[in-house]
Amino acid sequence: MGEERVKARALENRPGWIASINPWVLKIKNNPERVAFVLHRVTGVLMALIIMAHIFVTGTPARVGWEAWVEEISKAHGITAVTLYFFFFAGIAWFHGLNGIRLILTEFFGVCIGKPEKPKPPYLAPSLKACQRRLLYLVFALWAVLWVLTGYIVFG
Amino acid sequence: MTFDPKAATKEPPKKVVFRVKRYNPETGKTWWDEYEVETYRGMTVLDALLKIKEELDHTLVLRYSCRMGVCGSCGMIINGMPRLACQTQVAEVASEARPVVTVEPLKNHPVVRDLLTDFTAFFDKHRSVKPYTIRKNKEELETGDMEFLMTPEEHSELYEYTLCIACGLCYSACPVAASDERFLGPQALTYVWRYVADPRDEAWQERLEAVDTEEGPFSCHFAASCSAVCPKMVDPAAAIQRLRSALIKYRMGLYKKKKIARKAEPPKEFKERKPLPPEAKLVEGADLEALEKEPPEIPVDSLLS
Numbered sequence: 001m002g003e004e005r006v007k008a009r010a011l012e013n014r015p016g017w018i019a020s021i022n023p024w025v026l027k028i029k030n031n032p033e034r035v036a037f038v039l040h041r042v043t044g045v046l047m048a049l050i051i052m053a054h055i056f057v058t059g060t061p062a063r064v065g066w067e068a069w070v071e072e073i074s075k076a077h078g079i080t081a082v083t084l085y086f087f088f089f090a091g092i093a094w095f096h097g098l099n100g101i102r103l104i105l106t107e108f109f110g111v112c113i114g115k116p117e118k119p120k121p122p123y124l125a126p127s128l129k130a131c132q133r134r135l136l137y138l139v140f141a142l143w144a145v146l147w148v149l150t151g152y153i154v155f156g
Numbered sequence: 157m158t159f160d161p162k163a164a165t166k167e168p169p170k171k172v173v174f175r176v177k178r179y180n181p182e183t184g185k186t187w188w189d190e191y192e193v194e195t196y197r198g199m200t201v202l203d204a205l206l207k208i209k210e211e212l213d214h215t216l217v218l219r220y221s222c223r224m225g226v227c228g229s230c231g232m233i234i235n236g237m238p239r240l241a242c243q244t245q246v247a248e249v250a251s252e253a254r255p256v257v258t259v260e261p262l263k264n265h266p267v268v269r270d271l272l273t274d275f276t277a278f279f280d281k282h283r284s285v286k287p288y289t290i291r292k293n294k295e296e297l298e299t300g301d302m303e304f305l306m307t308p309e310e311h312s313e314l315y316e317y318t319l320c321i322a323c324g325l326c327y328s329a330c331p332v333a334a335s336d337e338r339f340l341g342p343q344a345l346t347y348v349w350r351y352v353a354d355p356r357d358e359a360w361q362e363r364l365e366a367v368d369t370e371e372g373p374f375s376c377h378f379a380a381s382c383s384a385v386c387p388k389m390v391d392p393a394a395a396i397q398r399l400r401s402a403l404i405k406y407r408m409g410l411y412k413k414k415k416i417a418r419k420a421e422p423p424k425e426f427k428e429r430k431p432l433p434p435e436a437k438l439v440e441g442a443d444l445e446a447l448e449k450e451p452p453e454i455p456v457d458s459l460l461s
Binding site: 015 | 157158159160161179181182184186233235236237238261262263264265266267268273274312313314315316317319329331333334335337376377378379380381383384385386388389390391393394397398400401402404
Protein backbone atom coordinates (compact mmCIF):
# COMPACT_ATOMS: atom_id res chain seq x y z
CA MET A 1 0.00 0.00 0.00
CA GLY A 2 2.25 2.76 -1.27
CA GLU A 3 0.10 5.74 -2.01
CA GLU A 4 -2.57 6.83 0.38
CA ARG A 5 -5.93 6.33 -1.26
CA VAL A 6 -7.86 9.55 -1.77
CA LYS A 7 -11.15 9.38 0.11
CA ALA A 8 -14.14 9.52 -2.24
CA ARG A 9 -16.72 12.11 -1.28
CA ALA A 10 -20.16 12.97 -2.58
CA LEU A 11 -20.74 16.44 -3.99
CA GLU A 12 -23.24 18.59 -2.13
CA ASN A 13 -25.49 19.71 -4.95
CA ARG A 14 -27.96 22.14 -3.33
CA PRO A 15 -28.50 25.57 -4.86
CA GLY A 16 -29.17 26.83 -1.29
CA TRP A 17 -30.62 30.31 -0.76
CA ILE A 18 -29.99 31.16 -4.44
CA ALA A 19 -33.17 29.13 -5.16
CA SER A 20 -35.09 31.65 -3.03
CA ILE A 21 -34.01 34.67 -5.09
CA ASN A 22 -33.58 33.18 -8.56
CA PRO A 23 -36.67 31.47 -10.03
CA TRP A 24 -34.62 30.39 -13.05
CA VAL A 25 -32.04 28.35 -11.16
CA LEU A 26 -33.96 25.55 -12.89
CA LYS A 27 -35.73 26.17 -16.18
CA ILE A 28 -39.09 24.62 -15.26
CA LYS A 29 -41.82 25.15 -17.82
CA ASN A 30 -45.37 26.18 -16.95
CA ASN A 31 -44.47 27.25 -13.41
CA PRO A 32 -45.28 30.96 -12.76
CA GLU A 33 -45.96 29.97 -9.12
CA ARG A 34 -42.19 29.73 -8.66
CA VAL A 35 -41.77 33.33 -9.85
CA ALA A 36 -44.48 34.36 -7.35
CA PHE A 37 -42.70 32.35 -4.63
CA VAL A 38 -39.44 34.21 -5.22
CA LEU A 39 -41.15 37.61 -5.47
CA HIS A 40 -43.08 36.90 -2.26
CA ARG A 41 -39.88 36.06 -0.39
CA VAL A 42 -37.94 39.04 -1.76
CA THR A 43 -40.79 41.51 -1.12
CA GLY A 44 -41.22 40.04 2.38
CA VAL A 45 -37.57 40.69 3.28
CA LEU A 46 -37.70 44.18 1.72
CA MET A 47 -40.90 44.98 3.64
CA ALA A 48 -39.27 43.94 6.91
CA LEU A 49 -36.35 46.31 6.18
CA ILE A 50 -38.69 49.14 5.12
CA ILE A 51 -40.87 48.75 8.20
CA MET A 52 -37.77 49.08 10.38
CA ALA A 53 -36.85 52.26 8.49
CA HIS A 54 -40.47 53.42 8.81
CA ILE A 55 -40.27 53.13 12.61
CA PHE A 56 -37.19 55.38 12.51
CA VAL A 57 -38.86 57.88 10.14
CA THR A 58 -42.06 58.17 12.17
CA GLY A 59 -39.95 58.98 15.23
CA THR A 60 -38.58 62.08 13.46
CA PRO A 61 -41.20 64.61 14.78
CA ALA A 62 -40.15 63.73 18.31
CA ARG A 63 -36.57 64.71 17.49
CA VAL A 64 -36.94 67.71 15.14
CA GLY A 65 -40.35 69.06 16.14
CA TRP A 66 -43.75 68.74 14.47
CA GLU A 67 -43.56 71.96 12.39
CA ALA A 68 -40.22 71.07 10.85
CA TRP A 69 -41.53 67.60 10.04
CA VAL A 70 -44.69 68.94 8.30
CA GLU A 71 -42.60 71.45 6.38
CA GLU A 72 -40.24 68.74 5.15
CA ILE A 73 -43.06 66.39 4.18
CA SER A 74 -44.98 69.13 2.33
CA LYS A 75 -42.00 69.50 -0.03
CA ALA A 76 -42.50 65.89 -1.25
CA HIS A 77 -43.88 66.64 -4.72
CA GLY A 78 -42.66 65.26 -8.03
CA ILE A 79 -39.77 62.84 -8.19
CA THR A 80 -37.87 63.15 -4.91
CA ALA A 81 -36.16 60.64 -2.67
CA VAL A 82 -39.21 60.55 -0.38
CA THR A 83 -41.78 59.97 -3.17
CA LEU A 84 -39.56 57.34 -4.83
CA TYR A 85 -39.29 55.59 -1.46
CA PHE A 86 -43.09 55.58 -1.09
CA PHE A 87 -43.56 54.44 -4.70
CA PHE A 88 -41.28 51.42 -4.30
CA PHE A 89 -42.67 50.63 -0.88
CA ALA A 90 -46.20 50.63 -2.37
CA GLY A 91 -45.11 48.29 -5.18
CA ILE A 92 -43.57 45.85 -2.73
CA ALA A 93 -46.55 45.99 -0.36
CA TRP A 94 -49.12 45.57 -3.16
CA PHE A 95 -47.53 42.38 -4.46
CA HIS A 96 -46.93 40.88 -1.02
CA GLY A 97 -50.49 41.65 0.09
CA LEU A 98 -52.26 40.46 -3.08
CA ASN A 99 -50.21 37.28 -3.36
CA GLY A 100 -50.69 36.73 0.37
CA ILE A 101 -54.47 36.55 -0.13
CA ARG A 102 -53.94 33.89 -2.83
CA LEU A 103 -51.61 31.94 -0.55
CA ILE A 104 -54.04 32.10 2.39
CA LEU A 105 -56.72 30.61 0.15
CA THR A 106 -54.54 27.81 -1.20
CA GLU A 107 -52.27 27.03 1.75
CA PHE A 108 -54.54 27.46 4.75
CA PHE A 109 -58.00 26.76 3.37
CA GLY A 110 -56.85 24.26 0.74
CA VAL A 111 -59.14 25.73 -1.93
CA CYS A 112 -58.46 26.73 -5.55
CA ILE A 113 -56.06 23.77 -6.02
CA GLY A 114 -58.34 21.56 -8.11
CA LYS A 115 -59.70 18.11 -7.48
CA PRO A 116 -57.63 14.93 -7.72
CA GLU A 117 -58.19 13.25 -11.07
CA LYS A 118 -57.00 10.29 -13.07
CA PRO A 119 -54.05 11.07 -15.34
CA LYS A 120 -54.99 11.82 -18.91
CA PRO A 121 -53.20 13.65 -21.72
CA PRO A 122 -51.64 16.21 -21.66
CA TYR A 123 -50.82 15.05 -18.12
CA LEU A 124 -51.02 18.42 -16.43
CA ALA A 125 -51.33 18.31 -12.62
CA PRO A 126 -54.77 19.56 -11.41
CA SER A 127 -53.27 22.25 -9.15
CA LEU A 128 -51.53 23.85 -12.15
CA LYS A 129 -54.79 24.35 -14.05
CA ALA A 130 -57.01 25.15 -11.04
CA CYS A 131 -58.33 28.61 -10.17
CA GLN A 132 -55.20 29.44 -8.15
CA ARG A 133 -53.46 29.88 -11.53
CA ARG A 134 -56.11 32.37 -12.66
CA LEU A 135 -55.82 34.08 -9.27
CA LEU A 136 -52.07 34.34 -9.80
CA TYR A 137 -52.53 36.05 -13.17
CA LEU A 138 -55.07 38.34 -11.50
CA VAL A 139 -52.50 39.15 -8.79
CA PHE A 140 -49.91 40.12 -11.44
CA ALA A 141 -52.47 42.22 -13.35
CA LEU A 142 -53.80 43.99 -10.23
CA TRP A 143 -50.25 44.56 -9.03
CA ALA A 144 -49.35 46.38 -12.26
CA VAL A 145 -52.55 48.46 -12.27
CA LEU A 146 -52.37 49.42 -8.60
CA TRP A 147 -48.69 50.28 -8.78
CA VAL A 148 -49.29 52.57 -11.76
CA LEU A 149 -52.20 54.21 -9.90
CA THR A 150 -50.02 54.64 -6.81
CA GLY A 151 -47.37 56.31 -8.98
CA TYR A 152 -50.03 58.67 -10.36
CA ILE A 153 -51.06 59.65 -6.79
CA VAL A 154 -47.51 59.89 -5.38
CA PHE A 155 -45.91 61.77 -8.27
CA GLY A 156 -49.02 63.61 -9.48
CA MET B 157 -45.05 17.70 -16.51
CA THR B 158 -46.85 17.98 -19.81
CA PHE B 159 -45.92 15.53 -22.51
CA ASP B 160 -46.02 16.08 -26.23
CA PRO B 161 -47.66 12.87 -27.53
CA LYS B 162 -46.25 13.54 -31.00
CA ALA B 163 -42.66 14.01 -29.77
CA ALA B 164 -41.71 10.42 -30.66
CA THR B 165 -42.87 10.95 -34.24
CA LYS B 166 -40.65 14.00 -34.70
CA GLU B 167 -37.29 13.71 -36.39
CA PRO B 168 -34.48 14.97 -34.12
CA PRO B 169 -31.44 16.75 -35.61
CA LYS B 170 -29.12 14.15 -37.21
CA LYS B 171 -26.27 15.00 -34.87
CA VAL B 172 -26.81 16.32 -31.37
CA VAL B 173 -24.14 17.54 -28.95
CA PHE B 174 -24.65 16.26 -25.39
CA ARG B 175 -23.03 18.47 -22.74
CA VAL B 176 -22.72 16.25 -19.68
CA LYS B 177 -21.72 17.48 -16.22
CA ARG B 178 -19.08 15.17 -14.75
CA TYR B 179 -17.84 14.77 -11.20
CA ASN B 180 -14.93 12.78 -9.84
CA PRO B 181 -15.39 12.08 -6.10
CA GLU B 182 -11.71 11.21 -5.61
CA THR B 183 -10.29 14.49 -6.90
CA GLY B 184 -13.39 16.57 -6.05
CA LYS B 185 -13.35 18.09 -9.56
CA THR B 186 -16.43 19.00 -11.60
CA TRP B 187 -16.29 19.63 -15.34
CA TRP B 188 -18.37 19.51 -18.53
CA ASP B 189 -17.76 17.00 -21.35
CA GLU B 190 -19.22 17.26 -24.84
CA TYR B 191 -20.17 14.28 -27.00
CA GLU B 192 -21.57 14.33 -30.51
CA VAL B 193 -24.17 11.61 -30.99
CA GLU B 194 -25.87 10.42 -34.18
CA THR B 195 -29.58 10.26 -33.43
CA TYR B 196 -32.59 8.45 -34.83
CA ARG B 197 -36.32 8.99 -34.62
CA GLY B 198 -37.66 7.86 -31.24
CA MET B 199 -34.29 8.14 -29.50
CA THR B 200 -34.57 9.07 -25.83
CA VAL B 201 -31.95 10.93 -23.82
CA LEU B 202 -31.25 7.69 -21.94
CA ASP B 203 -30.63 5.90 -25.26
CA ALA B 204 -28.20 8.66 -26.20
CA LEU B 205 -26.36 8.48 -22.85
CA LEU B 206 -26.06 4.69 -23.16
CA LYS B 207 -24.71 5.13 -26.69
CA ILE B 208 -22.13 7.57 -25.30
CA LYS B 209 -21.20 5.04 -22.60
CA GLU B 210 -20.92 2.19 -25.09
CA GLU B 211 -19.15 3.96 -27.95
CA LEU B 212 -17.56 7.20 -26.79
CA ASP B 213 -16.76 7.21 -23.08
CA HIS B 214 -16.99 4.10 -20.90
CA THR B 215 -16.27 6.09 -17.74
CA LEU B 216 -19.61 7.93 -17.78
CA VAL B 217 -21.66 6.90 -14.73
CA LEU B 218 -25.45 6.96 -14.57
CA ARG B 219 -28.27 4.94 -13.06
CA TYR B 220 -31.15 3.40 -15.00
CA SER B 221 -33.21 0.27 -14.96
CA CYS B 222 -36.58 -0.17 -16.69
CA ARG B 223 -36.21 2.32 -19.60
CA MET B 224 -39.98 2.89 -19.60
CA GLY B 225 -40.72 5.46 -16.89
CA VAL B 226 -41.71 2.96 -14.23
CA CYS B 227 -38.73 2.50 -11.90
CA GLY B 228 -37.82 6.18 -11.49
CA SER B 229 -34.06 5.55 -11.56
CA CYS B 230 -32.92 7.77 -14.42
CA GLY B 231 -33.96 11.18 -13.09
CA MET B 232 -31.57 13.94 -14.20
CA ILE B 233 -31.66 17.60 -15.15
CA ILE B 234 -32.05 17.86 -18.91
CA ASN B 235 -31.81 21.33 -20.41
CA GLY B 236 -32.32 22.83 -16.95
CA MET B 237 -35.45 20.87 -16.04
CA PRO B 238 -35.66 17.72 -13.89
CA ARG B 239 -36.89 14.88 -16.12
CA LEU B 240 -36.73 11.12 -16.50
CA ALA B 241 -34.12 10.47 -19.20
CA CYS B 242 -36.06 7.44 -20.48
CA GLN B 243 -39.23 9.50 -20.98
CA THR B 244 -37.54 12.42 -22.71
CA GLN B 245 -37.27 12.29 -26.46
CA VAL B 246 -34.17 13.90 -27.97
CA ALA B 247 -36.53 15.54 -30.49
CA GLU B 248 -38.30 17.23 -27.55
CA VAL B 249 -35.20 18.92 -26.15
CA ALA B 250 -33.01 19.48 -29.23
CA SER B 251 -33.87 21.41 -32.35
CA GLU B 252 -32.18 22.13 -35.67
CA ALA B 253 -31.58 25.69 -34.45
CA ARG B 254 -29.96 24.47 -31.21
CA PRO B 255 -28.86 20.83 -31.44
CA VAL B 256 -27.41 20.83 -27.91
CA VAL B 257 -28.70 18.95 -24.86
CA THR B 258 -27.24 19.64 -21.42
CA VAL B 259 -27.45 16.86 -18.84
CA GLU B 260 -26.72 17.37 -15.14
CA PRO B 261 -27.26 15.28 -11.99
CA LEU B 262 -30.39 15.98 -9.94
CA LYS B 263 -30.09 18.92 -7.57
CA ASN B 264 -30.72 18.60 -3.81
CA HIS B 265 -29.34 15.03 -3.89
CA PRO B 266 -25.62 14.46 -3.17
CA VAL B 267 -23.73 13.45 -6.33
CA VAL B 268 -21.83 10.18 -6.04
CA ARG B 269 -20.23 10.38 -9.50
CA ASP B 270 -21.17 12.09 -12.80
CA LEU B 271 -24.96 11.70 -13.13
CA LEU B 272 -25.35 9.25 -10.25
CA THR B 273 -26.97 10.74 -7.15
CA ASP B 274 -27.31 9.38 -3.62
CA PHE B 275 -30.93 8.79 -2.59
CA THR B 276 -30.17 7.58 0.97
CA ALA B 277 -31.45 10.73 2.72
CA PHE B 278 -34.43 10.89 0.33
CA PHE B 279 -35.49 7.32 1.14
CA ASP B 280 -34.85 7.85 4.86
CA LYS B 281 -37.44 10.64 4.74
CA HIS B 282 -39.76 8.40 2.75
CA ARG B 283 -39.43 5.65 5.39
CA SER B 284 -39.87 8.10 8.27
CA VAL B 285 -43.50 8.82 7.27
CA LYS B 286 -44.44 5.12 7.44
CA PRO B 287 -45.58 4.70 3.84
CA TYR B 288 -47.86 1.72 4.44
CA THR B 289 -51.38 1.05 5.67
CA ILE B 290 -51.75 0.89 9.44
CA ARG B 291 -54.76 -0.78 11.10
CA LYS B 292 -55.55 -0.89 14.81
CA ASN B 293 -56.17 -4.61 14.53
CA LYS B 294 -52.88 -5.86 13.07
CA GLU B 295 -54.36 -9.25 12.22
CA GLU B 296 -56.42 -7.60 9.54
CA LEU B 297 -53.26 -6.94 7.54
CA GLU B 298 -51.28 -10.02 8.52
CA THR B 299 -53.80 -12.64 7.46
CA GLY B 300 -53.77 -11.29 3.91
CA ASP B 301 -57.25 -12.46 2.98
CA MET B 302 -59.01 -9.25 3.96
CA GLU B 303 -60.68 -6.82 1.66
CA PHE B 304 -61.59 -3.29 2.74
CA LEU B 305 -64.60 -1.59 1.24
CA MET B 306 -64.09 1.68 -0.57
CA THR B 307 -66.31 3.66 -2.92
CA PRO B 308 -65.04 4.78 -6.36
CA GLU B 309 -65.29 8.41 -5.15
CA GLU B 310 -63.04 7.67 -2.18
CA HIS B 311 -60.63 5.86 -4.47
CA SER B 312 -60.47 8.78 -6.91
CA GLU B 313 -59.53 11.10 -3.99
CA LEU B 314 -56.23 9.30 -3.50
CA TYR B 315 -55.57 7.42 -6.73
CA GLU B 316 -53.29 10.02 -8.29
CA TYR B 317 -51.10 10.06 -5.14
CA THR B 318 -50.61 6.30 -5.36
CA LEU B 319 -48.88 6.69 -8.73
CA CYS B 320 -45.69 8.06 -7.16
CA ILE B 321 -42.57 6.14 -8.27
CA ALA B 322 -40.17 7.96 -5.88
CA CYS B 323 -38.01 9.22 -8.74
CA GLY B 324 -36.92 12.26 -6.71
CA LEU B 325 -37.65 14.85 -9.44
CA CYS B 326 -40.02 16.79 -7.15
CA TYR B 327 -37.42 16.90 -4.39
CA SER B 328 -34.84 18.11 -6.90
CA ALA B 329 -37.13 20.91 -8.15
CA CYS B 330 -38.22 22.09 -4.68
CA PRO B 331 -36.72 25.51 -3.76
CA VAL B 332 -37.39 24.87 -0.06
CA ALA B 333 -35.50 21.55 -0.11
CA ALA B 334 -32.70 23.47 -1.85
CA SER B 335 -32.12 25.64 1.21
CA ASP B 336 -33.30 23.36 4.04
CA GLU B 337 -32.09 19.77 4.00
CA ARG B 338 -34.28 18.87 7.00
CA PHE B 339 -37.48 19.57 5.00
CA LEU B 340 -39.30 16.29 4.43
CA GLY B 341 -39.89 17.21 0.82
CA PRO B 342 -42.82 16.89 -1.58
CA GLN B 343 -42.58 13.13 -2.06
CA ALA B 344 -42.72 12.16 1.64
CA LEU B 345 -45.44 14.70 2.45
CA THR B 346 -47.55 13.47 -0.48
CA TYR B 347 -47.34 9.99 1.00
CA VAL B 348 -48.54 11.33 4.36
CA TRP B 349 -51.63 12.87 2.71
CA ARG B 350 -52.15 9.74 0.60
CA TYR B 351 -52.56 7.69 3.81
CA VAL B 352 -54.46 10.37 5.75
CA ALA B 353 -56.97 10.49 2.86
CA ASP B 354 -57.08 6.70 2.51
CA PRO B 355 -60.18 5.31 4.27
CA ARG B 356 -58.37 1.98 4.81
CA ASP B 357 -55.75 3.60 7.06
CA GLU B 358 -56.52 4.14 10.75
CA ALA B 359 -53.39 6.02 11.88
CA TRP B 360 -54.42 9.42 10.51
CA GLN B 361 -54.07 11.19 13.90
CA GLU B 362 -50.56 9.84 14.48
CA ARG B 363 -49.59 10.80 10.93
CA LEU B 364 -50.89 14.36 11.30
CA GLU B 365 -49.17 14.82 14.65
CA ALA B 366 -45.89 13.38 13.32
CA VAL B 367 -45.64 15.97 10.52
CA ASP B 368 -46.72 18.95 12.64
CA THR B 369 -43.09 20.09 12.83
CA GLU B 370 -40.84 22.68 11.18
CA GLU B 371 -39.83 20.04 8.64
CA GLY B 372 -43.43 19.29 7.76
CA PRO B 373 -45.97 20.92 5.42
CA PHE B 374 -45.61 24.38 7.01
CA SER B 375 -42.19 24.75 5.37
CA CYS B 376 -43.78 24.48 1.91
CA HIS B 377 -44.52 27.82 0.23
CA PHE B 378 -46.39 26.56 -2.82
CA ALA B 379 -43.85 27.18 -5.57
CA ALA B 380 -45.60 24.19 -7.24
CA SER B 381 -42.41 23.18 -9.06
CA CYS B 382 -42.90 19.64 -7.74
CA SER B 383 -46.20 19.31 -9.62
CA ALA B 384 -44.74 20.98 -12.71
CA VAL B 385 -41.95 18.37 -13.02
CA CYS B 386 -43.75 15.23 -11.80
CA PRO B 387 -43.63 12.62 -14.62
CA LYS B 388 -46.63 10.74 -13.18
CA MET B 389 -49.03 13.66 -12.62
CA VAL B 390 -49.04 12.98 -8.87
CA ASP B 391 -49.54 16.66 -7.95
CA PRO B 392 -47.52 16.85 -4.71
CA ALA B 393 -48.19 20.60 -4.39
CA ALA B 394 -51.94 20.04 -3.99
CA ALA B 395 -51.37 17.12 -1.59
CA ILE B 396 -49.22 19.28 0.69
CA GLN B 397 -51.78 22.13 0.70
CA ARG B 398 -54.53 19.63 1.58
CA LEU B 399 -52.35 18.14 4.32
CA ARG B 400 -51.57 21.56 5.80
CA SER B 401 -55.21 22.61 5.68
CA ALA B 402 -56.24 19.35 7.39
CA LEU B 403 -53.52 19.82 10.01
CA ILE B 404 -54.72 23.34 10.86
CA LYS B 405 -58.30 22.09 11.13
CA TYR B 406 -57.15 19.13 13.23
CA ARG B 407 -55.33 21.40 15.68
CA MET B 408 -58.50 23.51 15.91
CA GLY B 409 -60.54 20.39 16.57
CA LEU B 410 -62.40 20.69 13.27
CA TYR B 411 -60.90 17.82 11.28
CA LYS B 412 -62.03 14.26 11.53
CA LYS B 413 -61.52 11.50 9.02
CA LYS B 414 -64.78 11.01 7.13
CA LYS B 415 -64.82 7.26 7.24
CA ILE B 416 -62.71 4.24 8.13
CA ALA B 417 -63.17 1.43 5.64
CA ARG B 418 -64.67 -1.69 7.11
CA LYS B 419 -63.74 -5.22 6.26
CA ALA B 420 -65.72 -6.83 3.46
CA GLU B 421 -67.74 -9.85 4.50
CA PRO B 422 -67.34 -13.05 2.48
CA PRO B 423 -70.17 -13.55 -0.01
CA LYS B 424 -73.09 -15.46 1.52
CA GLU B 425 -74.07 -17.30 -1.62
CA PHE B 426 -72.52 -17.97 -4.97
CA LYS B 427 -74.68 -17.43 -8.01
CA GLU B 428 -74.46 -19.86 -10.87
CA ARG B 429 -72.51 -18.66 -13.83
CA LYS B 430 -74.73 -17.55 -16.68
CA PRO B 431 -73.85 -18.75 -20.19
CA LEU B 432 -72.48 -16.09 -22.49
CA PRO B 433 -74.94 -14.55 -24.94
CA PRO B 434 -74.26 -15.32 -28.64
CA GLU B 435 -73.03 -11.77 -29.32
CA ALA B 436 -70.33 -12.12 -26.63
CA LYS B 437 -68.70 -15.08 -28.36
CA LEU B 438 -65.23 -14.59 -29.76
CA VAL B 439 -65.98 -15.66 -33.33
CA GLU B 440 -69.35 -15.08 -34.89
CA GLY B 441 -71.27 -18.31 -35.14
CA ALA B 442 -68.74 -20.35 -33.12
CA ASP B 443 -70.18 -22.75 -30.57
CA LEU B 444 -67.72 -22.55 -27.68
CA GLU B 445 -69.23 -25.44 -25.75
CA ALA B 446 -69.01 -27.76 -28.76
CA LEU B 447 -65.43 -26.64 -29.41
CA GLU B 448 -64.53 -27.36 -25.80
CA LYS B 449 -65.98 -30.85 -26.04
CA GLU B 450 -64.35 -31.63 -29.36
CA PRO B 451 -61.28 -29.44 -29.88
CA PRO B 452 -60.46 -29.05 -33.56
CA GLU B 453 -57.27 -30.61 -34.79
CA ILE B 454 -54.68 -28.10 -35.85
CA PRO B 455 -52.70 -29.35 -38.89
CA VAL B 456 -49.30 -28.40 -37.46
CA ASP B 457 -47.25 -30.47 -39.91
CA SER B 458 -48.91 -29.05 -42.99
CA LEU B 459 -48.58 -25.53 -41.62
CA LEU B 460 -44.86 -25.95 -40.97
CA SER B 461 -44.02 -27.57 -44.30
